[in-house]
Amino acid sequence: MRYLPLSDQDRADMLARIGIGSIDDLFADIPEAARLTAPMDLPRRKSELEVERHLSRLAAQNVPASSVPFFIGGGAYKHHVPATVDHLIQRSEFLTSYTPYQPEITQGTLQALFEFQTQIANLTAMDVANASMYDGSTAAAEAVLMAHRVTKRNKAVISGGLHPHYRAVIRTMSELADDTFDILPADPTGAEDILSRIDNETSCVVVQSPSFFGQLIDLKPIAEKAHECGVLLIAVFTEVVSLGLIEPAGTQGADIVVGEGQSLGNPLTFGGPYVGLFATRQKYIRQMPGRLCGETVDADGKRGFVLTLSTREQHIRREKATSNICTNAGLCQLAFTIHMTLLGQTGFEQLAMANHAAAVKLAGMLEGIDGVELLNETFFNEFTLRLKGKDAEAIVDTLADKGIMAGVPVKRIDPVSKDVEDLLVVAATEINTDEDRAAYAAALKEVLA
CATH class of the missing domain: 3.90.1150.10 (Aspartate Aminotransferase, domain 1)
Structure with a gap:
């Protein structure tokens, strides 16, 4: 029996409440060319063995990176x-763990998140890091939204060296707000004049180093000009291994540092899932998206871990949420933490x-x-x-x-x-x-x- 809990009147009331005429209006942002007008051209039925063989033939067309x-x-x-990473994350207590709402039964998960946050804060030379984001691109977009909240401005200056996909995600997540963007042209040589784009109307300037084109960018003069105008500097990286040699963005004056952590512990996996990294200054902690795990002591004075901040506020005050991110990339984050711990x-x-x-x-x-x-x-x-x-x-x-x-x-x-x-x-x-x-x-x- 099909479960159909809503009547036609229920649906009509819901559509009227949000101010649209039909369910089709909910899909208005999807280009017409991308919408299905008929069922997909797939066989109506296949046996399990037939499907397995067909998918195996398709998979065999791929070239493994190794x-x-x-x-x-x-x-x-x-x-x-290292093989140790996969061995450890496959343990049932890690593989099946979920959101740590109840600290008394999720101490292992909370401790792993706390250790991860510590690693990211150390790598970026920032005061605080959250318990991970979905990936680097959404972390960058959340950073721009956070900068708008902090500065009460809505203009972002985006470097021509920022990864094009990150740029696109930033615009997608901001397009329903009154945000504006000053996007510099592609900058393969690292010669752009981004300082001249920063003014008193700017909320944040987004700079990637190493850039999409591989150029190393000196963030210090950008940070200096940004701070003169009350602007936040968002530093982005896509290759976390670079932080083993390059001066951290935190010591160069960045206010928010975001990036992709896939390089540690996580294989390519056809583009995901990955793990977004997000760190900021202590004074902005209340505007940081995601969740923050903290160390404390229990009633007996023993070391313990808790979910200190969850800025989605899904538990109590959702209308005051700073982000709708509902979880962290937990298993990918754990793989990152294990790999980093093995390296030292x-x-x-x-x-x-x-x-x-x-x-x-x-x-x-x-x-x-x-x-x-x-x-x-x-x-x-x-x-x-x-x-x-x-x-x-x-x-x-x-x-x-x-x-x-x-x-x-x-x-x-x-x-x-x-x-x-x-x-x-x-x-x-x-x-x-x-x-x-x-x-x-x-x-x-x-x-x-």
């Missing part, structure tokens, strides 16, 4: 994840050094090829090549046919920017060998000849 020379980055990175400070710094060294070696080999220009004067483990008049997408596809995953064509991930058709973002990590780098250089030289 099976070929792999140099794709652009916000998601292939790193070695020294190991993390050594991992960062190995990544930078791998990128330096690769950049040196590729920029010597005719028709290739390295656009970066600075980079961590990712840099941008100009393939001088060539279509970067076509080059990447050709190299893929040769078994080389050569990088991210900028036009593929940023279809709206101009003059980026020949730009290729290349990432190198600790997984790349000398043989991988040699194979890439030889194949690219052959394709460009």
Whole structure:
């Protein structure tokens, strides 16, 4: 029996209450071209065995990142994840844990979240970090909304070096408000003049370092100008391993630091789930989205952990919520924490050094090829090549046919920017060998000849 709890009158009353004429109006923001006008062209029924075989054939068309020379980055990175990480997160008490509403029975979950927050605060040199977000892009969007609340302004200045997907998510999450954006053009060389865009109407300035194009950005002059105008500096990163070598955004004057934590403990997994990182200054803690776990003592004086702040306020005052994020990326956060704990400070710094060294070696080999220009004067483990008049997408596809995953064509991930058709973002990590780098250089030289 179907369960149909609402009558036609119930639905009509609900639509009238929110001020729309029909249920179809709820989908007005979805482009017509993206809407289904008929059932999907799928078989009406298949046996379990038939479905399993069909999906296995489809899966076999994928190329596992570990099976070929792999140099794709652009916000998601292939790193070695110790087997210990997966072994531990598969334990039932971790794998099945849920929101820690009752501290008396969720001490393990709360402690793991507390340790994670401590790691993020230390990495970013910020006062406080929350218990994670969905991913780096939504963390960036939440940071902009938070800045609007803090400053009582609604204009965001967005660097041309910000990841295009982060930029799009920021706009999507803000489009129903009266927010305005000053978005600078794509900045592959790191030469943009963002200081001149900051004024007394600005709420926040959003800068990524290393940028989408791999450039390292000095945040100190930006922070100084921002603070003169009462503006918050939001520092973004997509490669958390870079924090093992680069000066933390907190010591450079950032007010909010957000980024993606996928590189530690989490494989690529076709783009998710990932884990968003969010840290800020103590004075802004009440405006921070997500939840915050704290350390305390129980009635017997023993160490314990509690859910200190939950700014969604889903328990008591939802109308005063600062965010609608309803949980954290718990299992991904735990994987991050385990991997970071296994590395320790020294190991993390050594991992960062190995990544930078791998990128330096690769950049040196590729920029010597005719028709290739390295656009970066600075980079961590990712840099941008100009393939001088060539279509970067076509080059990447050709190299893929040769078994080389050569990088991210900028036009593929940023279809709206101009003059980026020949730009290729290349990432190198600790997984790349000398043989991988040699194979890439030889194949690219052959394709460009």
